[in-house]
Amino acid sequence: MTALFQELAGLWRMRTLLRALTWREVHARYQGSAAGVAWAYVQPLLTVAAYYLVFDVVFGMRLAQGAPTGRVGTYLIVGSLPWMAFCDAVGRGTSSMLDAGSLLQKNALPPALFPLRTVAASALVYGPLLLLLVLAYAPLHRFAPALVAAVPLLALMGLVTALLAWLLAIMAAALRDVVQAVGFVLAIGIFLSPVLFPMALFPVAWRWVLWCNPMTPVILGLQSLLLQGAWPATAVWLALLAWIAVLACVLSLLVARSREQLVDWL
Amino acid sequence: MLRVAELGKEYRLYASPRERFRALFTRRALHRSHWALNGVSFELRRGQCLGVIGDNGAGKSTLLKLLTGTIQPSTGSVWHAGRVTAILELGAGFHPEFSGRDNLYFGGSLIGIGHEEMARLEPGIAEFSELGEALQRPVKTYSSGMTVRLAFALVTAVQPDVLIIDEALAVGDQHFQKKCVERIMAFRENGCTILFCSHSFYHVRRLCDSTLWLRDGELAMQGATEQVVSAYEVYARSRDVSAEALEQPIEVPAANAGAFTPRLGARIVAMSIDETDDADPPLLLGGNLRVRVTARLEGSDEVPQVLVMLEQFQGHGIATDSTRADGARPQRLPNGDWQVVLTYPDLPLHSGEYVLSAYLFDAAGVVVYDEWYQHARFRYVNPQLTPGLVRLPHYWGER
Numbered sequence: 001m002t003a004l005f006q007e008l009a010g011l012w013r014m015r016t017l018l019r020a021l022t023w024r025e026v027h028a029r030y031q032g033s034a035a036g037v038a039w040a041y042v043q044p045l046l047t048v049a050a051y052y053l054v055f056d057v058v059f060g061m062r063l064a065q066g067a068p069t070g071r072v073g074t075y076l077i078v079g080s081l082p083w084m085a086f087c088d089a090v091g092r093g094t095s096s097m098l099d100a101g102s103l104l105q106k107n108a109l110p111p112a113l114f115p116l117r118t119v120a121a122s123a124l125v126y127g128p129l130l131l132l133l134v135l136a137y138a139p140l141h142r143f144a145p146a147l148v149a150a151v152p153l154l155a156l157m158g159l160v161t162a163l164l165a166w167l168l169a170i171m172a173a174a175l176r177d178v179v180q181a182v183g184f185v186l187a188i189g190i191f192l193s194p195v196l197f198p199m200a201l202f203p204v205a206w207r208w209v210l211w212c213n214p215m216t217p218v219i220l221g222l223q224s225l226l227l228q229g230a231w232p233a234t235a236v237w238l239a240l241l242a243w244i245a246v247l248a249c250v251l252s253l254l255v256a257r258s259r260e261q262l263v264d265w266l
Numbered sequence: 267m268l269r270v271a272e273l274g275k276e277y278r279l280y281a282s283p284r285e286r287f288r289a290l291f292t293r294r295a296l297h298r299s300h301w302a303l304n305g306v307s308f309e310l311r312r313g314q315c316l317g318v319i320g321d322n323g324a325g326k327s328t329l330l331k332l333l334t335g336t337i338q339p340s341t342g343s344v345w346h347a348g349r350v351t352a353i354l355e356l357g358a359g360f361h362p363e364f365s366g367r368d369n370l371y372f373g374g375s376l377i378g379i380g381h382e383e384m385a386r387l388e389p390g391i392a393e394f395s396e397l398g399e400a401l402q403r404p405v406k407t408y409s410s411g412m413t414v415r416l417a418f419a420l421v422t423a424v425q426p427d428v429l430i431i432d433e434a435l436a437v438g439d440q441h442f443q444k445k446c447v448e449r450i451m452a453f454r455e456n457g458c459t460i461l462f463c464s465h466s467f468y469h470v471r472r473l474c475d476s477t478l479w480l481r482d483g484e485l486a487m488q489g490a491t492e493q494v495v496s497a498y499e500v501y502a503r504s505r506d507v508s509a510e511a512l513e514q515p516i517e518v519p520a521a522n523a524g525a526f527t528p529r530l531g532a533r534i535v536a537m538s539i540d541e542t543d544d545a546d547p548p549l550l551l552g553g554n555l556r557v558r559v560t561a562r563l564e565g566s567d568e569v570p571q572v573l574v575m576l577e578q579f580q581g582h583g584i585a586t587d588s589t590r591a592d593g594a595r596p597q598r599l600p601n602g603d604w605q606v607v608l609t610y611p612d613l614p615l616h617s618g619e620y621v622l623s624a625y626l627f628d629a630a631g632v633v634v635y636d637e638w639y640q641h642a643r644f645r646y647v648n649p650q651l652t653p654g655l656v657r658l659p660h661y662w663g664e665r
Contacts, residue, residue, distance in 0.1 A: 016375070016380065017375050017376070020371075020375040021375075024361070024364075024372055027364075028361060028363065028364070031363040031364065103359055103376075104336075106336065106354065106355050107359060107376050108335030108336050109376065170290070171287065171290065174283065174286045174287045174289075174290050175284065175286060175287035176283060178287075253291075254290055257290050257291075258290060259338060260338045260339075260340060261277075261278060261338075263336065263337050263338070264277060264337060265286065
């Protein structure tokens with residue numbers, strides 16, 4: 001764990017640079033295009049609109065008994081926006097060190113800056129969307145006080161995403177295939193989470209698979225928060241903390257093992 | 267200002283990327299080691315300029331990257347006081363889609379120049395790079411010369427404490443090159459320590475007080491520039507000279523080498539150079555080359571002739587002088603031996619290693635009695651720094 005804390009201390013000293021890099025990343029994603037950063041919002045908003053229109057308006061589908069809410073579209077939107085943010089951050093974060101290879105080989109910078117700035121940039125882009133989500137669902141439960149739990153929940157989601165992106169970036173620097181593998185896992189990961197269907201619909205014997213997905217506790221928490229106005233279950237918080245602990249340990253190991261050679265691999 | 271202790275860098279070579287990945291998780295050694303740099307130590311004080319020379323692949327770029335902190339050392343440590351600026355591969359941090367001005371601010375933050383400080387420095391940088399209104403355009407529209415000018419102006423905007431230059435003096439056109447050199451000289455006058463890596467011996471001789479010679483990742487030699495550079499030149503020459511050329515017989519006037527008539531008792535007994543130190547090869551102290559050759563002709567009062575040949579060590583022949591051609595007469599020593607003392611005053615040769623041969627002739631200078639071929643070797647350091655082989659007597663202007 002010491003390796004991880006040393007890296008974090010170094011990064012804290014470079015926080016102004018991190019801020020500059022994040023801004024640069026946000027601008028660079030859409031630099032040269034006319035609509036600029038608006039493009040970042042088009043896909044999530046269109047997806048949300050499509051879910052609402054197709055499932056709630058056209059099909060009028062309803063979920064079975066025991067589900068947090070009646071309407072399918074409403075249910076889908078709560079899970080898919082955070083999942084889209086997660087995929088964006090982790091997907092870009094995994095290849096961030098490789099993309100910044102030439103920069104790292106010519107400047108003395110800690111490699112960890114790059115996955116973290118990618119996650120921060122994604123957070124800057126998706127943050128307003130998630131906030132909008134919370135505010136849009138708030139009236140459903142007359143602005144219940146439990147909504148304040150959204151803040152720590154989203155903060156912990158950010159932490160898990162950052163640790164995972166950093167870890168995967170180091171692995172991708174060692175073996176390029178990791179980028180492809182992560183893309184694949186993210187594509188099917190949505191089926192191994194409560195985004196598309198409530199946990200209750202999943203066979204009991206296989207529910208542990210869902211807990212292997214770091215976003216499962218986040219989505220469960222958001223669903224109970226926004227669809228039922230209830231404070232997220234203890235299991236959610238425990239699972240999140242467990243994920244953070246596991247990721248931190250593995251990350252510390254990888255950081256210590258790769259510190260000397262990482263830039264040489266890029 | 268800069269202290270390096272036992273610095274080493276090991277590159278781990280894996281059979282495949284899979285092995286590299288596995289090495290992240292297991293402790294077993296799955297790699298082959300390639301030590302690009304091993305056991306390098308030196309120290310630089312304020313205002314010193316150190317040159318780094320060596321063959322390609324000797325570890326020069328690795329050393330410079332370790333000093334700037336771009337890569338991590340495997341062994342040893344680097345300590346420096348103050349700001350380290352490197353002029354290595356200029357323009358690498360620029361994003362092509364952003365304007366020159368935006369890249370200035372971003373590039374500045376990468377090297378530790380904050381926003382406010384950059385706002386102060388911007389006019390100076392713009393003026394030095396002479397880009398004018400091109401600063402507002404995206405970097406992808408720049409020519410390579412413009413990119414390099416902007417990068418150099420940015421990197422040298424703040425006076426560094428340690429400046430590292432890697433073969434990058436050839437930036438831009440002549441006008442800009444001159445500005446670059448002037449700026450570097452100004453830094454040096456202000457007490458900046460400079461580390462200069464180059465293949466151009468002219469620049470190394472002109473700019474550096476001391477030099478480091480790296481060979482296969484290790485410190486081959488370190489010391490005063492002239493000594494190290496001339497030693498490296500000898501080494502480089504010895505690699506160029508083919509085996510065949512080394513065996514070629516040297517033409518000696520009036521006789522074939524090896525085809526001498528060994529007259530009983532006629533031989534050279536001693537050959538030495540005055541005023542050298544005890545190193546191997548000996549270094550000539552002072553500016554005069556004085557050669558003593560002692561010969562013995564038993565049972566005869568014949569006055570022998572002596573010929574002395576001076577050649578570059580494993581290089582060209584330079585001069586041949588004989589007592590017969592100059593009408594000189596060997597001196598007779600009390601024990602009957604003959605001795606000649608040949609002096610080249612104020613040796614007009616450039617630094618390097620040289621070798622002397624002596625030939626013993628009969629009185630007529632026709633028959634070769636003995637030869638001591640390439641017997642005395644010496645090293646000469648000439649503080650003169652211009653390139654060339656000899657310093658010819660000359661004058662300027664019309665006389």
